[in-house]
Amino acid sequence: EIVDLANACQAKMDAATALxxxxxxxxxxxxxxxxxxxxxxxxxxxxxxxxxxxLSYSGPFNQEYRLFLQKHWNDFIQGRRIPFSVDLNIPDILSDVAT
Incomplete structure (x- = not known):
């Protein structure tokens, strides 16, 4: 019986070690x-x-002007030393496959 308990304990130890x-x-x-x-x-x-x-300002504008605005906002935020993602992909963030 003691041998069985020792074997069970060893099996638990082996399982714990593997985990x-x-x-x-x-x-x-x-x-x-x-x-x-x-x-x-x-x-x-x-x-x-x-x-x-x-979302607030670029709705009525075409893609070219939206990119211009985004660059302007990037420069503005960078000038104030606020960290932001330089490679921010707005359409990917604001949409998903369903939309």
Whole structure:
């Protein structure tokens, strides 16, 4: 009976070790994701400003003028040292496959 308990305990230890080893590989991914989230959070205000300006002011204009406005807003925000995503793709953010 003691041998059976020892074997069961060893099996649990082996399973726990395998789980810990599997999760240790996730640590790298989680660390990278954390850095990415911090960077995205820093740019959130600037990105939101550009998206709000686009939604508020660019509706009646053609694509060429919308791009001009976006460049102007980017320059304005950059001049005030507000972090934002330089490669912000407004149509991708404001739409999805269904729309």
């Amino acid at each position: 810990i080893d599997g999760l240790s590989g996730e640590r790298v991914r989680w660390t990278n994701q954390l850095a990415s989230f911090k960077s995205e959070t820093e740019r959130l205000v600037g990105d939101a400003l550009i998206l709000i300006a686009f």
